[in-house]
Amino acid sequence: MGWLGRANKKLLFAIVIVVAAVGILMGTSLKGALSYYVTVDELKAKGGAEYGDRVRVGGKVVTGTIVKDSANNLSFAIYHSDVANTLPVRYKGIVPDIFGDDKDVIVEGRWNTDGSFYATNLISQHPPEFVVSEANATPHPMINR
Secondary structure, X not given: OHHHHHHHHHHHHHHHHHHHHHHHHHHHHHHHHOXXXXXXXXXXXXXXXXXXXXXXXXXXXXXXXXXXXXXXXXXXXXXXXXXXXXXXXXXXXXXXXXXXXXXXXXXXXXXXXXXXEEEEEEEEOOOOOOOOOOOOOOOOOOOOO
16 A cells, blocks of 8 residues: 555645635625625714725615716715615716616725725616516517527
8 A cells, every 4th residue: 555545645635725715715705706795885884883894785865966077076875765865976087878867876985984985896786677568569689599
């Protein structure tokens, strides 16, 4: 059993090290991607506990609140369930094409003591594309083949 047993132990040890390293790398790289967001209502329910912390907040853009100035600073307000409970958002950066009034968004940044949320990332969620078809409608040539 001499060298063959030692070779198997070395191989098993190397496999364990590689699997552990891959697991650690996956865990650290997915940590940011798997972070969830809180709603406007949940953020405000925490009071000032989240001030200054990096957080993701999801909500719907309040219609008529989008303002973009000459320096490309964007400001708007979002809400979750009650339009009266809004969160003012300040953002400067690339604005997604589908961003607009009454759209679902996720903003990532910091909530400031002045009550405004200063976002560094803006994600506009795409609405569902499912539409109820009519009973006698002609099917689309690229769908239902």
